[in-house]
Amino acid sequence: MSKRFYVTTPIYYVNDVPHIGHAYTTIAADVLARFYRLRGYEVFFLTGLDEHGQKVQQAASKANIDPQTHCDQLMPKFKDLWTKLNIAQDGFVRTTDPQHQTVVQRYLQNLYDKGLIYQAEYTGWYCTFDERFWTEKDVKKGLCPDCQRPVEQVSERNYFFRMSQFQDQLKEHIQTHLDFIQPESRRNEVLGFLQKPLEDLSISRPKSRLSWGIELPFDRDCVTYVWFDALVNYLSGLEYLSSHPKASEFWPASVHLVGKDILTTHAVYWSTMLMGMERPLPQSIFAHGWWTMNGEKMSKSRGNVVDPHAMVQEFGTDAFRYFLLREVPFGQDGDFSLTTFHGRYQAELANDLGNFVSRSLAMLGNFSKNMIPSNAPETETEWDHQLQQTASTLFEKIEHHLYSLEFHRALETIFGLVQMANQYIDKTAPWVLAKDPEKTPRLHTVLFHLAETLRFLTYALMPFMPHTAESMKTRLGLTVDISNSAFLNYPNWGEYAYINPVTKGASLFPKKDMPRTEESQPAFSPNPPLTTGKNTQTVPLAPSPLTSHDAPMIGIDEFQKVQLKIAKILEAERVPKSSKLLKLKVDIGTEHRQIVAGIGKKYAPEDLVGKTIVVVANLKPAKLMGIESQGMVLAAGENEMLGLLGVSEDIPVGTKVK
Numbered sequence: 001m002s003k004r005f006y007v008t009t010p011i012y013y014v015n016d017v018p019h020i021g022h023a024y025t026t027i028a029a030d031v032l033a034r035f036y037r038l039r040g041y042e043v044f045f046l047t048g049l050d051e052h053g054q055k056v057q058q059a060a061s062k063a064n065i066d067p068q069t070h071c072d073q074l075m076p077k078f079k080d081l082w083t084k085l086n087i088a089q090d091g092f093v094r095t096t097d098p099q100h101q102t103v104v105q106r107y108l109q110n111l112y113d114k115g116l117i118y119q120a121e122y123t124g125w126y127c128t129f130d131e132r133f134w135t136e137k138d139v140k141k142g143l144c145p146d147c148q149r150p151v152e153q154v155s156e157r158n159y160f161f162r163m164s165q166f167q168d169q170l171k172e173h174i175q176t177h178l179d180f181i182q183p184e185s186r187r188n189e190v191l192g193f194l195q196k197p198l199e200d201l202s203i204s205r206p207k208s209r210l211s212w213g214i215e216l217p218f219d220r221d222c223v224t225y226v227w228f229d230a231l232v233n234y235l236s237g238l239e240y241l242s243s244h245p246k247a248s249e250f251w252p253a254s255v256h257l258v259g260k261d262i263l264t265t266h267a268v269y270w271s272t273m274l275m276g277m278e279r280p281l282p283q284s285i286f287a288h289g290w291w292t293m294n295g296e297k298m299s300k301s302r303g304n305v306v307d308p309h310a311m312v313q314e315f316g317t318d319a320f321r322y323f324l325l326r327e328v329p330f331g332q333d334g335d336f337s338l339t340t341f342h343g344r345y346q347a348e349l350a351n352d353l354g355n356f357v358s359r360s361l362a363m364l365g366n367f368s369k370n371m372i373p374s375n376a377p378e379t380e381t382e383w384d385h386q387l388q389q390t391a392s393t394l395f396e397k398i399e400h401h402l403y404s405l406e407f408h409r410a411l412e413t414i415f416g417l418v419q420m421a422n423q424y425i426d427k428t429a430p431w432v433l434a435k436d437p438e439k440t441p442r443l444h445t446v447l448f449h450l451a452e453t454l455r456f457l458t459y460a461l462m463p464f465m466p467h468t469a470e471s472m473k474t475r476l477g478l479t480v481d482i483s484n485s486a487f488l489n490y491p492n493w494g495e496y497a498y499i500n501p502v503t504k505g506a507s508l509f510p511k512k513d514m515p516r517t518e519e520s521q522p523a524f525s526p527n528p529p530l531t532t533g534k535n536t537q538t539v540p541l542a543p544s545p546l547t548s549h550d551a552p553m554i555g556i557d558e559f560q561k562v563q564l565k566i567a568k569i570l571e572a573e574r575v576p577k578s579s580k581l582l583k584l585k586v587d588i589g590t591e592h593r594q595i596v597a598g599i600g601k602k603y604a605p606e607d608l609v610g611k612t613i614v615v616v617a618n619l620k621p622a623k624l625m626g627i628e629s630q631g632m633v634l635a636a637g638e639n640e641m642l643g644l645l646g647v648s649e650d651i652p653v654g655t656k657v658k
């Protein structure tokens with residue numbers, strides 16, 4: 001029996017055009033879907049649109065059109081972006097699809113018939129934006145505790161789902177299925193939420209207040225609460241969008257990818273709904289973090305929204321896919337800045353990967369007439385061996401990282417091989433071998449190893465950067481079909497019989513100048529994809545770290561004069577009369593130091609204690625506001641400090657940073 005993998009994204013509200021958050025989850029889901037397809041799984045990848053509810057009704061009335069027309073107009077914006085981002089979904093749900101509505105009504109009737117839905121009078125504080133009620137104790141100063149917008153008191157007869165009945169069963173499930181809610185910190189949050197008694201869930205809205213929704217099958221005067229309607233898409237999509245003869249067997253889903261803000265609706269509402277519907281729970285729900293922009297929350301009013309279209313236009317689809325998944329661990333919040341994006345583009349895509357591909361193909365052209373030497377050469381040197389070993393364990397590592405949704409680690413592993421391959425070229429110096437006919441066998445070994453590395457990288461990049469991989473495949477003259485099941489068995493070094501000539505082609509990632517001025521900076525716009533490239537942002541850009549305009553080049557020996565060390569903050573307090581300065585006591589392994597740091601606007605002292613940071617340990621002591629500082633903490637930012645540098649691993653204090 002073949003293995004199945006079912007991955008979903010949230011279905012996105014069509015109250016506006018798609019943004020980076022939508023792109024982020026959808027790219028992550030696409031990478032998983034592509035990987036498991038290549039691994040020989042039967043895959044169903046579902047995404048779509050959440051078209052009902054108050055938000056959409058309001059957006060439509062603002063535009064002075066009826067809600068269905070509004071949805072029909074916005075839907076292509078999402079589909080177009082997915083095409084541009086090379087998203088290969090298997091199903092695209094719209095909650096206004098009649099088939100979806102039928103499934104929702106069927107489940108509602110089923111719960112109603114079982115006595116799990118009842119009618120009651122309800123008075124509460126209602127937040128239109130979040131489309132949910134809050135109790136008296138939740139609301140402070142008349143504001144929604146979630147989005148801080150004003151709430152209004154609403155009293156109405158509603159239908160309720162007996163969610164409270166499933167509280168213990170849900171807690172037990174979460175505690176006994178450790179993969180169910182990920183990452184672990186989020187599991188603890190949900191368990192924390194479940195400490196309080198769970199209330200029943202209002203699943204209807206009177207048509208007099210909201211007409212844009214699916215009618216309740218047992219009361220035509222009410223429509224279904226938008227979350228109940230939306231969550232059912234994970235089941236309805238399978239029913240009517242999959243052509244697989246056993247589509248229902250894709251349930252339970254392997255993973256629902258969601259943003260951290262909608263974890264509760266998934267972990268609690270959806271899970272208890274499934275319990276009521278007597279359907280198994282998904283294997284896992286993974287909550288990813290949120291992107292900020294240059295340290296600030298993205299919002300249209302601030303004009304700091306990242307426009308995915310503009311990023312793709314400037315840097316290409318694969319660079320955008322790469323950056324989003326490489327920059328930040330999937331469960332954590334991350335900051336988007338053009339400087340960082342450009343930095344990774346130049347260093348990792350243009351210099352490392354792009355260079356490796358063009359150097360290798362150029363040498364195959366120059367020294368072997370575009371033909372890959374036949375497979376014979378055994379590994380001869382330690383370098384050959386190391387390259388081969390690293391490539392041979394690549395796929396297991398990728399699979400391991402993707403299993404725990406560590407996209408950044410999977411990419412780090414792949415790019416580790418790229419770096420090693422570039423060093424291999426430097427060490428083996430094929431151009432020197434080419435000058436001496438006696439060294440031709442050795443030259444062929446080296447060229448063969450380069451071709452094999454290219455082949456392994458082509459396969460490995462396929463899920464992440466499909467255009468790039470496809471282009472590498474063509475350049476290398478590979479004839480294998482790498483659309484499906486190509487990773488069923490991982491490739492073996494030396495097994496492929498090369499017969500076609502290679503072609504060098506144009507640069508995969510041409511070097512780019514950092515857009516330096518507001519006018520030339522197309523990535524951010526207050527009104528994103530509708531006006532690609534025209535509306536420019538107001539955020540000033542930090543200069544690129546890779547251009548030499550701002551800082552003179554230094555040699556490695558100069559850099560090595562700076563002694564950087566891992567340190568732990570033991571104490572922190574404000575420096576009197578300063579809003580910016582904090583006095584820290586840090587452990588640098590060999591001793592405790594007092595450091596005065598200008599980080600007081602970003603951090604409260606109590607948030608810092610226990611943090612692992614990086615410090616300059618050999619800076620001459622200096623006095624700041626009369627207090628001696630015996631070192632310096634490393635932090636990112638220019639005029640404004642955006643954050644302290646930390647470490648992603650558990651590294652002992654005192655360890656040298658190189």
Ligand code: ME8
Nearest residue numbers: 010011012013021022050230231258259260290291
């Ligand atoms: O919540 N960074 O839809 P939605 C990362 N229709 N992710 C972000 C983000 C950011 N800055 N901003 C938003 C809905 N998101 C419902 C879902 S599912 C049955 C119904 C993410 O369009 C957010 O976390 O408001 C969420 O996962 C997704 O965008 C969709 O948000």
